Amino acid sequence: MPIGSTVLPEDTAMDTEPVIFPTWEDFPENIQVIRGFPKPHEDLFELAEQVPYWWQLARSAPTLAFLVARCWFFDALPRGESVQRVRQYVLMKRSAICAALGFPSDQRTLRLLLKFRLNAEVAMPFVINDLMVLKLLLRYEPSALELLEQAEQIGTNEICLLSTGLGFGGISSKTEISRGLFLDTLPQCEWFFRLPASKRHWLAQRFITTDETTKYVEVVRLLLGTVKPFTRFQNERKAIAYLERYLGHASAIQRVRLSLDPRRLGWPEPPIVPVRGIVPILSFEDLRKEGSEMQHCAALYWDNILLGKFYVYRIERDCRCTIGIRFNNGSWRISEVKGRNNQAIEDPEIMEILNNWIESSPASKVRSAPRLDYLNAIAKTCGIPMRNFSDEPEM
Numbered sequence: 001m002p003i004g005s006t007v008l009p010e011d012t013a014m015d016t017e018p019v020i021f022p023t024w025e026d027f028p029e030n031i032q033v034i035r036g037f038p039k040p041h042e043d044l045f046e047l048a049e050q051v052p053y054w055w056q057l058a059r060s061a062p063t064l065a066f067l068v069a070r071c072w073f074f075d076a077l078p079r080g081e082s083v084q085r086v087r088q089y090v091l092m093k094r095s096a097i098c099a100a101l102g103f104p105s106d107q108r109t110l111r112l113l114l115k116f117r118l119n120a121e122v123a124m125p126f127v128i129n130d131l132m133v134l135k136l137l138l139r140y141e142p143s144a145l146e147l148l149e150q151a152e153q154i155g156t157n158e159i160c161l162l163s164t165g166l167g168f169g170g171i172s173s174k175t176e177i178s179r180g181l182f183l184d185t186l187p188q189c190e191w192f193f194r195l196p197a198s199k200r201h202w203l204a205q206r207f208i209t210t211d212e213t214t215k216y217v218e219v220v221r222l223l224l225g226t227v228k229p230f231t232r233f234q235n236e237r238k239a240i241a242y243l244e245r246y247l248g249h250a251s252a253i254q255r256v257r258l259s260l261d262p263r264r265l266g267w268p269e270p271p272i273v274p275v276r277g278i279v280p281i282l283s284f285e286d287l288r289k290e291g292s293e294m295q296h297c298a299a300l301y302w303d304n305i306l307l308g309k310f311y312v313y314r315i316e317r318d319c320r321c322t323i324g325i326r327f328n329n330g331s332w333r334i335s336e337v338k339g340r341n342n343q344a345i346e347d348p349e350i351m352e353i354l355n356n357w358i359e360s361s362p363a364s365k366v367r368s369a370p371r372l373d374y375l376n377a378i379a380k381t382c383g384i385p386m387r388n389f390s391d392e393p394e395m
Helices: 029-036 042-050 052-060 062-069 079-089 094-100 107-114 124-140 144-149 156-164 183-188 197-216 218-224 236-259 284-294 298-306 348-359 372-382
Strands: 278-280 310-315 321-328 331-338
Touching: 029 042, 029 052, 029 062, 042 052, 042 062, 042 079, 052 062, 062 079, 062 094, 062 107, 062 124, 094 107, 107 144, 124 144, 124 156, 124 183, 144 156, 156 197, 197 218, 197 236, 218 236, 218 372, 236 372, 284 298, 284 310, 284 321, 298 310, 298 321, 321 348, 331 348
Parallel strands: none
Antiparallel strands: 278 310, 310 321, 321 331
């Protein structure tokens, strides 16, 4: 239960006062210092009570105290003995603590750690990841210390920019990095930080370009699998060779996919059983006719239909329109309802009928399997072995 929460009792025959949990201000000073630390906090309460010098360190140098509290991530020693090590660390000089945790032991590094942003709203693993990347930067990038000293505060954005030359935020059009296979695995890739800044930048861009291919062209992900993180490689030469090969196969898949004639491929069965007035589109030819008759772009969805993640129906009563349903977050959902000339249909009564139709179906949480004849036609032409889709997770 969060600190400061109010819990109302269940209805009973007795009049009971609501239970009000204490706020941060109700706790002693040694506990209040934890307030700004990334969650979870539970083990820090015990630490603040058992190791008096730790909470004093947390008050004056919170980032250093955070490093000490999570020392097993940085000193490579067993977690089970961490409390004893914390007791030892807090009695050491701050420069000695830095050295023990793998950071440079000079005063400039200490001042830099004081500028690092600790945020209680950021999950603890992310903060640890950023500090581990910062440690590698300070060790291998000569200009990192000087550049970071010029910043008012230090956080993910600054560390990400120095590591890769790319911004943090996940806006693909600007080639920015989001949390995921790349940024969150960098602490395990020491070889990456030994590279010159220009090569790190090029390699980071190459990885993101390759990874985005699997997000926006699902047939690539299905045939090649997700992109392997850099932790799978021992050096940049092997990582580059893998990414070049992956992108080469992805380009070939795209070319073959666009050259196939959907009319020659089998069409999947409708995932949701139709009811009176709602008719499934059962072939590419019918899909193209629907698009032509209604003057919209339904025919462009043939690829997603063959991959089992989309399906198209038409309504022939009350309101003539086309329905697109998509498998998303474990169930089929309404994606689009369009009338003539791509006009959006938003009538609440119609939407309620459609949602009830899907939710009442026993198959509403069952994704259709991708058409193997479609995938096999692409794989055979590209010379790529077919993967086993029996254990493919639902997306």
